[in-house]
Amino acid sequence: MKIPDTKIGTREFSSIVIILLGMKIADVTPHSIYKFAGNAGWMVPLIWFGIIGIPFLILLSLQKTHGKGLIELVALLLGKYTATLLTICIFIIIFNMTVFNSRSNIEIITVLFYPLSSVYFFYILLLGCSVIVARRGIVAIGRLAWLIIPLTQVVLFVLIVTVYSEVDLDRIYPIAGPGFLEIIKGSITNSGLFVDIFLITALFSHVRTVKNYQIATMVSLFYSIFILMFFLLYYVLIFDYPSTVRMAYPYQELTRIARFDETISHLDGIFLFFWILATLIRFSASLYLLSFYLGKLINSKKIEVLLIPLTGLVLLAGLLPDNIFSLRPIRNYELKITSAIFILLPFVLWIASRWKGRHKSENKQQTNH
Amino acid sequence: MSFFKKKEKSSAENQSKQKSTQEQEKLSEDILINLKKMEDSFSYPKNNALRIRNLHLTHERKSITLLYINGAADTRLIDRTIISPILNMDGQNQENTDFIFSLMTNVLVSSNITKITTYYEMTTNLLNGFTIILIDQEPIAIAVNTVGFQNRAIPEPMTETDIVGPKVAFIESAETNKSLLRKIIRNANLICETVNIGLDHPQEVSVMYIKDIADDKIVKNVKEKLQQIESEIILTNTQVEQFIERSSYSLIPSVLMTERPDRASSFLLEGHVAIIMENSPTALIVPTTFWSYFHTVEDQFLRMPYGNFIRMIRLLSLFIALLVPALYIAVTTFHPEMIPTDLMLSIAATRERIPFPAFLEYLIMGASFEILREAGIRIPNTLGPTIGIVGALILGTAAVEANIISPILVVIVAITGLASFTIPDVSLNIAVRMLQFIFLFLAFYLGLYGIGLGLFILFGYLVTYTSFGVPFFAPISPHFRSSKDTLTRPPIWKQWIRPLSLSPKDPYRKANPKKEQKKR
Numbered sequence: 005m006k007i008p009d010t011k012i013g014t015r016e017f018s019s020i021v022i023i024l025l026g027m028k029i030a031d032v033t034p035h036s037i038y039k040f041a042g043n044a045g046w047m048v049p050l051i052w053f054g055i056i057g058i059p060f061l062i063l064l065s066l067q068k069t070h071g072k073g074l075i076e077l078v079a080l081l082l083g084k085y086t087a088t089l090l091t092i093c094i095f096i097i098i099f100n101m102t103v104f105n106s107r108s109n110i111e112i113i114t115v116l117f118y119p120l121s122s123v124y125f126f127y128i129l130l131l132g133c134s135v136i137v138a139r140r141g142i143v144a145i146g147r148l149a150w151l152i153i154p155l156t157q158v159v160l161f162v163l164i165v166t167v168y169s170e171v172d173l174d175r176i177y178p179i180a181g182p183g184f185l186e187i188i189k190g191s192i193t194n195s196g197l198f199v200d201i202f203l204i205t206a207l208f209s210h211v212r213t214v215k216n217y218q219i220a221t222m223v224s225l226f227y228s229i230f231i232l233m234f235f236l237l238y239y240v241l242i243f244d245y246p247s248t249v250r251m252a253y254p255y256q257e258l259t260r261i262a263r264f265d266e267t268i269s270h271l272d273g274i275f276l277f278f279w280i281l282a283t284l285i286r287f288s289a290s291l292y293l294l295s296f297y298l299g300k301l302i303n304s305k306k307i308e309v310l311l312i313p314l315t316g317l318v319l320l321a322g323l324l325p326d327n328i329f330s331l332r333p334i335r336n337y338e339l340k341i342t343s344a345i346f347i348l349l350p351f352v353l354w355i356a357s358r359w360k361g362r363h364k365s366e367n368k369q370q371t372n373h
Numbered sequence: 374m375s376f377f378k379k380k381e382k383s384s385a386e387n388q389s390k391q392k393s394t395q396e397q398e399k400l401s402e403d404i405l406i407n408l409k410k411m412e413d414s415f416s417y418p419k420n421n422a423l424r425i426r427n428l429h430l431t432h433e434r435k436s437i438t439l440l441y442i443n444g445a446a447d448t449r450l451i452d453r454t455i456i457s458p459i460l461n462m463d464g465q466n467q468e469n470t471d472f473i474f475s476l477m478t479n480v481l482v483s484s485n486i487t488k489i490t491t492y493y494e495m496t497t498n499l500l501n502g503f504t505i506i507l508i509d510q511e512p513i514a515i516a517v518n519t520v521g522f523q524n525r526a527i528p529e530p531m532t533e534t535d536i537v538g539p540k541v542a543f544i545e546s547a548e549t550n551k552s553l554l555r556k557i558i559r560n561a562n563l564i565c566e567t568v569n570i571g572l573d574h575p576q577e578v579s580v581m582y583i584k585d586i587a588d589d590k591i592v593k594n595v596k597e598k599l600q601q602i603e604s605e606i607i608l609t610n611t612q613v614e615q616f617i618e619r620s621s622y623s624l625i626p627s628v629l630m631t632e633r634p635d636r637a638s639s640f641l642l643e644g645h646v647a648i649i650m651e652n653s654p655t656a657l658i659v660p661t662t663f664w665s666y667f668h669t670v671e672d673q674f675l676r677m678p679y680g681n682f683i684r685m686i687r688l689l690s691l692f693i694a695l696l697v698p699a700l701y702i703a704v705t706t707f708h709p710e711m712i713p714t715d716l717m718l719s720i721a722a723t724r725e726r727i728p729f730p731a732f733l734e735y736l737i738m739g740a741s742f743e744i745l746r747e748a749g750i751r752i753p754n755t756l757g758p759t760i761g762i763v764g765a766l767i768l769g770t771a772a773v774e775a776n777i778i779s780p781i782l783v784v785i786v787a788i789t790g791l792a793s794f795t796i797p798d799v800s801l802n803i804a805v806r807m808l809q810f811i812f813l814f815l816a817f818y819l820g821l822y823g824i825g826l827g828l829f830i831l832f833g834y835l836v837t838y839t840s841f842g843v844p845f846f847a848p849i850s851p852h853f854r855s856s857k858d859t860l861t862r863p864p865i866w867k868q869w870i871r872p873l874s875l876s877p878k879d880p881y882r883k884a885n886p887k888k889e890q891k892k893r
Contacts, residue, residue, distance in 0.1 A: 015852045113822065118707075129819075133826050137833035147836035147850040148829075273708040273821045280825035288833075 011212045016146030018220035018227075019153040020289050024200045025228035027286045029235040030255035030279055032108050032328070033197055034248070037236060040190030043245035044181025046237035049229045051191040052198050059350035060201060060225065064218060066353055073208035075300050078349075081356040088301065090349075095297045097342050098203060099318065102290045104335055106130060107322040109283055116256050117276060127319055134287035135315045138295075139308050142210050145288045152281050159278045160231075164238065166262040166271070171241045181245075196342030201225060202349075203293055206300070255279075291315055398492050404438060404509040410492055411440060411499075423499075428456065430463045435472060436509040440495075445502035447521025454482040455504060455517055473513060476506075485518035497575075524549065533633050533797065535671045542632045547579060547651040553634040554581065554649075554656075558641060562586075568599045571607050578613065581647040588644060588876040591841055595646050595659055610653035617659070619840060624807060626800035627840035629658040629665050636670050644877035660841035660875065662848075664859050666798040667691070677864045684861060690792035694805050697792070698735050699816035699824050701785050705731050707820030723779045732817040734778045738786045739813075741768050743806070746790075847874030854880075 012020075028034075037045045063074075070077055079087035110127050118126070137144055181187060201221070211217040239254040242261075251257055259275035295310040304310065325331050400407055408425070415423040426439040437459065441451060458480045477486055489495055490513060495505055502520035527549065530542040543550045551565060562584040569575040578599055582592050598617040607613060611630065619627040631637050637647050637656040645665075648657040658665065667687065672680040704711050705720065712720070727734065745764045752760050772778050789809070796802040808831070815823035838845040848855035856868035871877045 013852055016850070117822065118820075129826060133829055136830055140833060140837045143851075144833055144837045147844070147846065148833050150852065151832060151836065151846065151850045267713045270708075270710040273704070273711050277821045277825050280822055281829055284826070284829045 010141075010143060011210055012143055012146035013212050014216040014220045014223075016143075016150045017207070017211050017217065018224040019149035020142075020146055020285075021201065021204055021221065021224035022153060022228050022231075023149050023156075023282055023285050024204065024289055025198065025224065026231045027282055028197065029232060030253075030282075031105060031112070032252055034236055034239055034254050035252050036194065036197060038239075038249045040182075040194065041187045042181035043175065043177075043240045043248070044179065044187055045240065045248070046233050047181075047187055048191045048194075049198075049233040049236065051188055052195055053225075053229050055192055055347060056195055056198055056201065057225065059347055060221075062350040062354050063202070063205060064221060066350070066357055067205065067208055068214055068218065069357075071214065074202070074206040075297075077353065081353050081360060090345075091297055091301045093345060094203065094206075095294070095301060097199070097338070098290065098294045098297060099321070100335070100338055101200075102287070102294060102318050103321045104328070104331055105290070106287055106318065107325070107331070108328045109287075110322070111328050112253055112256060116253070117272075124323065127322060130284070130287065131291070131315050131319050134284050134291055135311055137284070138288040138292045139311055141308065142207065142292055145285060145292060149285050149289075152285060156278055156282050159275065163258060163262055163275060166264060167242060167258055170261060171238075172244075173241065175241050175244045176237070192347075193340050193343055195347065196339035199342050199346050201228075202346045206293075206296060291318070294318070399490055400492065400495070400512045400514060402510055402512045404436060404507050407492075407507055407514070408438060408440075411495065411505075414492075414496060415442075415499075426456070428459060430459070432463050433472065438507040440499060440505040440507065441519065442499050442502065445500065445522060446504055446519045447502075450519045450521060451504050454519065455506065458482055473508065473511060473515065476508075477515060481515070481517060483517045483519075487516045489514040489516050500574075522546070527553070530633050532799065533631065533636065533669070535669065535674070538633075538670045538674045539635050541634055543634060543637075543649075543654045543656060545652050545654050547577070547649050547653075550634070550649050550656065551579060551581070554638055554641070554647070557634055557638040558583070563641070566596070568596055570599055570602045570613070571604055573605050576607055576651065579649040581641065581649060583641055583644070586642065586644045586871070586877050586879055587646055588878065591644075591660060591843075591875070592646055594841055595648070599648070607650075608652065610648065610650045610655050610657050613648060613650060614657055619838075623838070624804045625835065625838055625845070626666065626798070626804065627659075627661060627838075629661045629798065630655040630800070631658060632656075633670060639670070639673070640665070642882075643871050644875040660839075660843040662840070662843060662872075662874070663835070663845050666796075666801040668858075669797045672862060673865070677862065681861045687795050687797070688860060690795040691805065693792035694789055694796065695809055696812060696824065697789050698739065698785055698809060699812035700821075701782075702732050702735060702813060703816035703820040703824060706817065720779070720781050723781060726776045727779055729777075731779075731782070732813070734782050735785070735813060738768075738772070738778050738782055739789075739810070741772075742786050742790050843874050848872045 034045065037048050041048050066081075067073070067077060070080060072080060075087055075091055078090050106127070110123055110130060113126050113130075114121060114123055137148060201224075205221070208217060211220065235255075239248050239251075239258070242258065243251065243254065248254060256272070259272040259279075260270075262271045262275065263269035264271070291311060291314065292307070295307045295314050298310050298314060299305060299307045401410075411417075411423065417423045417425075422442050422444070424441050424443050428437040428439065429435075430437065439451065439455060441448075459476070462476075462480045473488075477488075487498075489498065489505065495514060495516075498516040499505055502518075502522060503516040504519045506515040506517065508514070524546045525544055527544055528542050529540045533542075541553060543553065555563065560583060564582055564584050566580045567577045568580060570578050580592070580596055580599070595617070599613070602613070602616045604612075604616065607616075614628045614630065615621065617628065629640075631640075632655050634656075637658060640658045641647055645658050645660065648659070668684070669687075672684050674680075675683070709717060724731070729737070745760065745768065748760055749757070769783055773780050773783060793802060793806055793809075796805055812824055812827050815827040817823075819826065835845050836850055844851055847853055849859050851874075853873040854870055855872040855874070856870045857863055858868055858872075862868070869882045871880050871882065873880055
């Protein structure tokens with residue numbers, strides 16, 4: 005039995021998705037969530053699980069029955085032009101997402117760790133290293149993610165243990181924060197923060213078997229929801245409500261207070277080390293996805309060739325704003341559109357699939373008569 | 374480039390055509406012509422290597438000439454197995470039988486006799502230590518095995534030492550090495566195929582594998598790569614390695630060398646291919662993974678907990694050898710707050726009078742250590758102890774007293790050096806020592822962030838690095854079913870799956886023990 009080199013298995017694929025989604029605990033996502041959900045931010049992933057999970061499951065079952073990736077599925081059910089339109093939309097979404105996230109990472113590095121160095125330098129390094137691995141294909145990203153993910157989980161566990169003494173369970177109250185209705189409303193409009201789970205469905209054909217794909221997506225969905233929920237709760241338990249809203253990067257704040265006993269403190273360098281490994285995989289995957297969608301759009305299979313010019317474009321776009329917070333209003337607006345597209349899309353696809361199925365069976369019946 | 378390559382290819386083709394016509398030139402019926410041809414090709418009598426011995430059988434009315442190469446053939450063996458039986462046969466031959474047939478069946482006392490019809494075969498057989506019997510009026514010669522090359526006795530392993538395993542190592546004789554392997558694997562399916570490599574003087578390379586385990590594609594790939602070698606002459610296995618490896622410019626090895634027959638046979642039983650060659654006290658193993666460079670035989674020979682313990686120690690050492698200097702530079706240069714205050718103060722106090730930055734300090738000391746190491750290998754054995762004293766005294770104490778380096782740095786260099794000695798494979802050892810300097814530079818310029826970037830690129834490269842189609846970190850990443858004999862190892866009775874990354878024909882060493890238990 006020979007296993008093809010161009011495809012990835014369950015473990016590799018779920019590692020990519022977990023890193024794409026799980027890394028959100030270490031950037032500005034918690035800040036965005038706390039802004040509308042207050043100290044009940046930990047409920048948001050749970051609500052997402054409902055409002056994103058159901059459409060996502062529909063999409064999965066459609067993918068299984070038709071055996072196709074997201075774009076091919078849309079092309080089959082809604083026609084070629086809709087598929088092209090959607091690909092353009094997704095391309096723009098991923099592009100903005102990559103620019104926003106990478107720029108926010110650069111802010112973390114330059115503001116918190118290397119205040120004297122230039123933004124340009126670190127931006128080039130970050131994207132340069134990511135693109136080197138992304139050029140080796142989804143196989144390299146997947147295998148690397150699977151090598152690193154156990155390590156990152158151990159490190160996160162160590163982080164949880166080292167700061168446990170700061171936890172005050174009473175800080176969870178009031179349990180609903182600003183009120184359930186507010187949270188649900190906010191979760192729906194901001195579900196675009198969790199949209200990566202839909203974007204990776206296009207990589208369907210890169211996974212060895214349908215079963216591997218299904219297991220990987222389900223495992224990674226559950227696990228990343230859990231990780232997000234846990235950390236959103238943990239930040240509140242440690243920093244308490246008003247300060248979590250004012251904190252742009254709670255993960256980095258957490259690593260700053262981590263310590264073993266009195267002698268070994270200031271462990272943030274160690275956490276930076278593992279954080280950068282995960283971050284680089286995240287951007288490799290993002291850049292790969294970006295060029296994957298562009299490849300679909302222009303009907304090119306040479307994804308690796310598109311990577312370098314696209315990375316250059318991301319770099320230029322990321323260097324445009326003075327800082328990440330000037331991008332906030334655009335980002336918020338985009339999130340709303342993204343949320344709407346991806347929550348509705350699976351339902352539309354499902355109806356189209358049923359319609360076509362009925363149409364087909366009617367046709368069959370007619371021919372039978 | 375492509376043009377030149379084509380040209381080279383066509384010339385090579387011409388050469389091979391010429392060679393094949395040469396190879397097919399048949400022996401003549403006249404013994405004198407045959408003899409003259411051989412004398413010419415060995416420049417007889419200027420070159421005293423070729424020895425000629427004439428015999429005459431009066432009753433048979435036959436002239437016989439024996440040819441052998443001095444040094445390649447064993448003369449006492451020739452006396453005993455060829456000359457005395459032939460002289461004794463005179464007059465005893467029954468009538469009506471073919472002389473050559475009776476010579477081969479009744480007279481010659483040797484287990485390895487072949488008929489020869491061409492000059493080319495005659496030359497190669499002579500060079501390999503065979504004795505050639507030329508007979509008057511016959512266009513056929515007989516080659517008798519009288520090989521008498523000098524070999525040393527089977528030694529103990531020198532580079533892959535251990536405490537409890539067998540104390541046997543390969544020597545420079547391919548025959549002996551093969552017999553050492555056969556002694557361990559007594560299996561009819563252990564195949565030994567020969568491939569001729571080298572243009573001018575073809576040399577035999579033996580490709581060994583177990584037929585019902587090793588993947589046919591891998592075996593075919595290995596043989597093809599061996600046949601593609603275009604070189605005048607290949608001295609040893611190590612040169613073969615450089616011809617068949619994946620990339621000559623990569624820091625990472627893709628072929629494993631081992632001097633232990635037990636290790637080579639354990640690889641064969643997993644479905645790897647071993648390459649054995651004359652004059653090489655090592656066997657080459659392909660395909661390889663990271664684990665083949667990282668494991669030692671003792672991990673399996675010791676009991677499971679002990680084996681795992683030493684494996685963990687080696688893993689720790691690997692990371693120390695690779696990263697500790699870089700971490701020291703990164704922490705002291707960029708993240709000094711990470712060091713406990715007391716230690717920080719003492720480091721600062723010792724470094725107060727040192728003019729160089731920590732990075733330069735390490736370069737000085739690291740380079741000295743590498744020089745010491747190289748000197749330790751090249752120095753004659755009798756001077757060996759001196760180098761240790763000189764190294765320890767001058768480089769350690771004196772450099773600190775002269776305020777060139779700080780004491781803490783001596784500790785760092787010492788622990789790094791010590792850790793690098795635990796990496797069992799020579800190739801990986803040197804690769805790690807070279808990478809250590811790359812990480813040092815990254816740490817000096819970017820601190821821990823730089824080390825993170827470096828590791829990311831390194832591992833990104835390694836996960837797609839393959840040796841004969843097998844990924845470097847298989848069966849961990851990409852994940853395959855295996856016995857989990859990777860970073861740790863399970864008890865020996867649980868290791869019943871061969872690593873599927875090698876696509877073995879028979880993935881199970883024996884029936885699943887769990888299933889057997891259920892049956893009971």
